[in-house]
Amino acid sequence: NAGVTQTPKFRVLKTGQSMTLLCAQDMNHEYMYWYRQDPGMGLRLIHYSVGEGTTAKGEVPDGYNVSRLKKQNFLLGLESAAPSQTSVYFCASLDRANTGELFFGEGSRLTVL
Amino acid sequence: AQKVTQAQTEISVVEKEDVTLDCVYETRDTTYYLFWYKQPPSGELVFLIRRNSFDEQNEISGRYSWNFQKSTSSFNFTITASQVVDSAVYFCALSDYGAGGTSYGKLTFGQGTILTVHP
Numbered sequence: 001n002a003g004v005t006q007t008p009k010f011r012v013l014k015t016g017q018s019m020t021l022l023c024a025q026d027m028n029h030e031y032m033y034w035y036r037q038d039p040g041m042g043l044r045l046i047h048y049s050v051g052e053g054t055t056a057k058g059e060v061p062d063g064y065n066v067s068r069l070k071k072q073n074f075l076l077g078l079e080s081a082a083p084s085q086t087s088v089y090f091c092a093s094l095d096r097a098n099t100g101e102l103f104f105g106e107g108s109r110l111t112v113l
Numbered sequence: 114a115q116k117v118t119q120a121q122t123e124i125s126v127v128e129k130e131d132v133t134l135d136c137v138y139e140t141r142d143t144t145y146y147l148f149w150y151k152q153p154p155s156g157e158l159v160f161l162i163r164r165n166s167f168d169e170q171n172e173i174s175g176r177y178s179w180n181f182q183k184s185t186s187s188f189n190f191t192i193t194a195s196q197v198v199d200s201a202v203y204f205c206a207l208s209d210y211g212a213g214g215t216s217y218g219k220l221t222f223g224q225g226t227i228l229t230v231h232p
Contacts, residue, residue, distance in 0.1 A: 031218050042117075042204055042222030058219065090158065094218035100146065102218050104158040 002026050006091050006105035013081045013112045021076040021108050023091030031094035032074040033058070033102070034066065036087040043090060049074055081112045115140045117207050119223035126195055127231050134190045134226045136205030142166075144210040147181065147188045148220065152202040164188065195230045202227050 004025045013019055023032065030051050035043040035058075045058030049068040063085060065077045074093075078085060091105040116139040126132045138147065149161040162172065164181055172179045176193045192199055206220040 033218050035220075040122075040224055042224045043206075043220070044222070045219055048219060059221075088156070092218065096218075100163055101160050102148075102220065103160075106157050 004091055004093055004103050004105040006089070006108045008108060009106065010109050011111070013078075013110065015082060015112060017081050018077070018079050019081065019110075020078075021089055021091075021110075023074045023076070023093075023105060024072055025074075025091075025093040025103070026072065027093060027095065027103065028071070029093035029095060029103075030071070031096055032068065033092045033094070034064075034074065034076045035090045035092065036060065037090060037107070038087050046076065046089075078110075081110075083112045086110060086112045115142075115145075115207050115209065115221040117205055117221050117223035119203075119205055119226050121226045122224070123227040123229070125229045125231065128197060129194050130230075131191060131193050132195050132228065132230075134192075134203050134205075134228065136188045136190065136223060138186050138188065138205070138207045140207060140209060142209040146208050146210075148204075148206040148208070149179065149188075149190050150204045150206065152204065152225070154201070158204075161190075192228075195228075197230050197232055200228060200230045 007022045033048040034046040037043045044060050047066040049055045052071045055066045067075045089108045092102045095101050118137045145166045147164045151159040169181050178191045180189045202225045204225045205223045208220045
């Protein structure tokens with residue numbers, strides 16, 4: 001019963017490096033989301049997807065790209081990491097058909113030096 | 114634009130005290146959803162409750178209760194007889210309905226309230 005799984009859990013990058021965060025869900029949910037959490041600011045939506053092959057911008061999309069090639073996976077990419085992208089990233093998937101509950105992954109802590 | 118305000122940054126109580134966490138929201142939508150999440154020191158986000166804008170009934174779940182008042186745009190959360198295990202950051206969040214319900218998961222979060230329960 002994995003739910004929402006994020007990899008990696010921790011990563012340290014140098015400014016300018018690129019990386020991809022992977023989110024996988026095994027609940028057959030259509031809707032998936034990427035949020036970032038910064039101290040004192042709550043969570044903010046980066047990008048989201050309402051189905052395979054579709055993505056849309058959230059509140060803070062700049063500096064990030066996403067892809068949803070398979071229904072169960074939602075990838076978040078940083079092409080050229082900046083210190084301002086140091087944050088904890090949460091992926092979520094939505095049980096829209098039943099409870100309306102948003103299931104979150106455990107988070108990925110990214111540090112950009 | 115939507116906004117969620119949790120004015121209490123930090124609250125400290127002694128075990129067995131009752132504590133209320135405030136949440137005030139702003140939205141222009143008539144159909145919306147309100148949520149509370151708990152984030153314990155381990156960092157994961159734990160879903161506590163979802164309430165839609167048409168259901169103003171208060172809800173009780175064990176030691177937890179929620180008071181939804183549309184007239185004051187508030188959705189407050191009370192923990193009765195607090196315990197050390199309740200120590201966490203608590204987030205209130207809001208989402209509108211969107212066309213065909215497409216905005217369900219697009220949550221606007223408050224800043225969070227850090228609750229510390231001392232033994």
